[in-house]
Amino acid sequence: MQASLKFVAGLVGAGAILALASGVVLHREAQQRDRVAAEQMTGGNVERGQLALTRYGCTACHDISGVPAARGSVGPALTGIAEHSLLAGKLPNTPDNLVRWIREPQAISPGTGMPDTGVTERDARDIAAYLYTLRRGSPDK
Numbered sequence: 001m002q003a004s005l006k007f008v009a010g011l012v013g014a015g016a017i018l019a020l021a022s023g024v025v026l027h028r029e030a031q032q033r034d035r036v037a038a039e040q041m042t043g044g045n046v047e048r049g050q051l052a053l054t055r056y057g058c059t060a061c062h063d064i065s066g067v068p069a070a071r072g073s074v075g076p077a078l079t080g081i082a083e084h085s086l087l088a089g090k091l092p093n094t095p096d097n098l099v100r101w102i103r104e105p106q107a108i109s110p111g112t113g114m115p116d117t118g119v120t121e122r123d124a125r126d127i128a129a130y131l132y133t134l135r136r137g138s139p140d141k
């Protein structure tokens with residue numbers, strides 16, 4: 001290969017690596033923004049919420065991105081919930097309504113397939129924070 005061709009090939013390679021690296025950085029920044037926004041909206045903590053989903057057994061009924069044990073199919077998959085306009089087909093999707101739904105689904109929708117599981121206000125805020133980081137296309141597990 002001619003020296004000048006090698007130089008061009010090197011430039012193209014370096015450009016591809018840079019593009020990939022900046023893609024990764026931008027993706028991380030977007031994730032970080034989603035996370036801060038979710039915590040501000042709910043007053044909860046994303047990591048604690050992720051753990052609470054398993055502790056309260058939500059995983060038995062829901063498929064939830066980022067929660068390995070969450071493969072349940074009794075209820076709807078919760079990945080992408082951040083982008084839904086209604087919760088359980090009836091409540092406007094606001095942070096306070098999500099917290100309410102998590103704490104007392106039976107009071108909101110008597111007879112619904114989702115049981116009250118005794119979630120505390122604080123834990124419900126953490127769970128809501130985690131759920132609001134989930135967009136359509138969030139990685140599965």
Ligand code: HEC
Pocket residue numbers: 053056057058059060061062074075076077078081084086087088089101102109112113114115117119127
């Ligand atoms: C026994 C099964 C079961 C368990 C346990 C359960 N859910 Fe549900 N969940 C459901 C069902 C069924 C629905 C659909 C309810 C409806 O539309 O009336 C639902 C709906 C929801 C919704 C609304 C989803 C949407 O697409 O609108 C959210 C959010 C939710 N559950 C979160 C949780 C969380 C958080 C926990 C744990 C604290 C939990 N669920 C535990 C069965 C369950």
